[in-house]
Amino acid sequence: MSSSQSPKLPAAPVAPPAPVSVSGSNLTGPNAFQSVLPMVDNLLSIISSQITSANPPTGIQAAEAVTSEAKELALALGRMKTAAQSLPGGEYNTSQVEEMISVLKKEAERRR
Numbered sequence: 001m002s003s004s005q006s007p008k009l010p011a012a013p014v015a016p017p018a019p020v021s022v023s024g025s026n027l028t029g030p031n032a033f034q035s036v037l038p039m040v041d042n043l044l045s046i047i048s049s050q051i052t053s054a055n056p057p058t059g060i061q062a063a064e065a066v067t068s069e070a071k072e073l074a075l076a077l078g079r080m081k082t083a084a085q086s087l088p089g090g091e092y093n094t095s096q097v098e099e100m101i102s103v104l105k106k107e108a109e110r111r112r
Contacts, residue, residue: 033080033084034080036076036080039072040073042069043069043070043073046065050062050066
């Protein structure tokens with residue numbers, strides 16, 4: 001590429017996707033990216049208590065408790081993924097973002 005030509009940016013979508021709504025709540029709102037640490041902590045606490053308890057729950061009870069918490073965590077992560085993808089540029093994968101950053105850095109260097 002000659003110095004008079006600008007590097008090409010990856011093709012952008014025509015329009016950013018509209019924010020996704022689940023049960024009437026906008027996923028790009030302030031609660032879209034809640035912390036999952038309390039859920040992970042609760043899940044690990046349940047597993048730990050099942051192992052260390054003097055009176056551990058039965059297999060079915062233990063499985064139900066862990067499964068319930070794991071499903072909540074999976075739903076929260078799914079909501080976060082959907083919210084991230086609904087942000088402008090959220091549809092780009094990591095390699096596309098890295099390529100775009102590289103092109104922009106080259107262009108900035110060229111303009112200096």
